[in-house]
Amino acid sequence: MKNKLFLSALASAMVIPAIVIPSSGVLTEAATVKANFTDVAKGSSYYTIIHEMRDKGVINGYEDGTFKPLQEVSRKHVAVLLARALPLEPIRASKEFTDVPKSHPYHAEIQKMYRAGIVDGSQGKFNPDQPLSRVQMAKILDLAFKLDTKNTFKFPDVSSDHWGNQHVQALYSNGITTGDNGLFKPNAPVTRQHYAVFLHRALNLDKDVKPTPTPEPTEPTEPEVVIPDETLDLIARLDKIVKANEDLFIDGAKPFNQLAILYNPISAKFYSEGLDVVRANKMQVYTGREGWGPEFDNLDSTIRLTSKGYTNPTPRLGKSEFLFVPSNEDKEGTFSYDFRSDKALNVAEEWMEIGFPHLADKLLPMMKSKVMDARQQEKNGTFLPNDEVLIYEGYKINIGVDTFYEGMTVQMKFE
Template identity: 35%
Template sequence: MKGICRVVVGTLLFVMLSFTIFTGVNQAAVKSFKDVPTTHSNYKAIQYMAERGYIGGYPDGNFRPQELISRKHVAALLDKVLKLPQPTSTKAKFYDVPKNHPYYSSIMKLSEAGIVSGGPDGRFNPDAPVTRIQMAKVLDLAFDLHMTTQNAFYDVYPDHWGYVHANALYSSGVAKGYQGEFLPNESVTRAHYAEFLYRAMLVRDARPAGNAMTKGKAWDLSNRIPYLIEQTMRKGQTNGQPYADIKMELSKYATKDVVDNTLVNYYAKACMECYNQALPVLRMEPLVRFNFTQPDANTLHVKTIEFQNGISTGGFVDYTFKKQNSHWKLASFTYTPAGTKNFEFTVDEAKKVIEAEYKSYNYKEVVIKYVTKTQQIELDPVTDAPYTFDQYVFNAETEYGRYKVHFNASDGLMQ
């Protein structure tokens, strides 16, 4: 009788769980789901997850790929994939996830790792569906994706709370969106979550072993941390907050010296109606000029450039980041406007920049051909001393026609 009860209970649990977590599965015994044929766009990802015992289907042999995935199932699956340690706290963190909740352990593990969070009401909402932007945040933090792209999607603007996460997914090839949009508020299906998680795992597995700093991570820090600092100050200005009110938030992203002695000076002079960036915005600049050194495990020096964008003068960027309590923070930065000392771009470097610019606007077929160059004269923005530089002329041939591009070798301005 006890054996029969165990079978019944086990069957009921199997039906209740959208994603069944296995502890040991014979990969050879895994079969395709009846509703996920080999022609299904997400077949490879779903099969990959099933073969490794991360996901399961229903007793009728279906996977139900179009069903929405809930927050608790995202936590359970990520817990299995990441192999997180047991939570150190013995106290329940969310009102709606008590210690006897079947997903308590997984949710607490991810919460302690800083990957998931609840709402301001202290609830986790475990049964709620996951939106695409929430998924972006979870995968970005779980797999340390690299934000090496800015403004990847039209509908995730710089003031959007998920901006860095959506751009990190795009940069890493995990999510490309649809016709320039990310559709952040749409709910995620089981099939799509399996696909996004599969791609994130491939990104992780393709990285070199060890903790050595890579260009991708250095580029990510040079984008992500300045952005987070900028947004904190921008929101503070918009809300009319004194600097003292945002110092604690800024201290998450910058060292005490930068917070106390550098950012405070900018904040006091910033225009509330016409907020100007205090820090550079890197787009494709690191493709041509980006150097980093790591004198020790907790220090990173970055040297790069920022192009002139028609509004601000291009210049040389120097960053120092320090790791404190396992978190990288901005420790110092300098910005030197291009002038008498300028970029002196080569023709090949200019071609690379122009091609990347066109592709950032979804041009697929781009061929950049050098035509000629002329000499131009400008004044140094700091000293007013005149200087001469090359202005290159290119033809950009695309699927939509040919365009003429003028490119300043001095500061990267394109016209």
């Protein structure tokens, strides 16, 4: 197998604890005491693989002892893991993505992936926070592991002219994927448990697995998610709220699903308590995936707002007038918005009170002050960044206007 030495080097690299990536986006060392994950049942088809990968230091869980197997993996997390673990050789010059400035914590790793020809982005963006689809994972693993396509099997949901067909065939013919009830489900997001399984199979290619085409589900389907009654009640309430406010959702977009709301209660709060603010400021919700292609058509809990006819004067910000990005935690999130927009500032201030009331007294005056300072600087022609980092109420908070995006950012990460 042409990548045998490559896999040997990778296996050695994957043991180091510095490449463990929790979904919060912060790299941590692997725990020395390794208890089994409390939310991965022994009867699960993924139980052994998940714990084996954990024991090798490839993946990690959360401080509360959970793994959150059904949580979606973002593009930035997959990029940073592979870029730090694999000996990727550059084959082309760097290309800056408009949504990954040099100040981005994973800028170097994402650039490494791009220079190696593994990722390309879309319309100048990398979309780091978007969930990774199965067909995107197929492309990344195919190119990263330099796979040989040994045989083919036509999945009915991946046509021969699909952009990812060759990558899906490469994964299938090497036994990395076996499909699900005869389908590949290319647009389904990759969960943390499936990520562990895909990577585990790629690391064991020297076992020369030879898959046999079968319509039977040899790749276990997702186990039933136990959603608390209160979450189901919230979903039902949100559905009614969306229906009653259809005019606030561009093209009838419904940018969330049950798992998104389950894992991101702050976004749910904004939908259930904050749409009046959106309406009062004559803004609308949009998905942000228009024109990207079906591979990006995944529901998530990021909230994007824009006004009718709005054009951001900074091309790097695109259509976004206001953006809230949750971090799959009930304590964290990031506001990013056009500091020139009174509407965006109004929503940010109101939503700060709704989502982070314990931080509002400290941050609201700072938000207003930094926005006004940036506006005055722009008017005077002396535009300089005024962002700063502070520690408050157990949070590490980045707040202010930067000169790359020329946008106001309030990032709240619980330490």
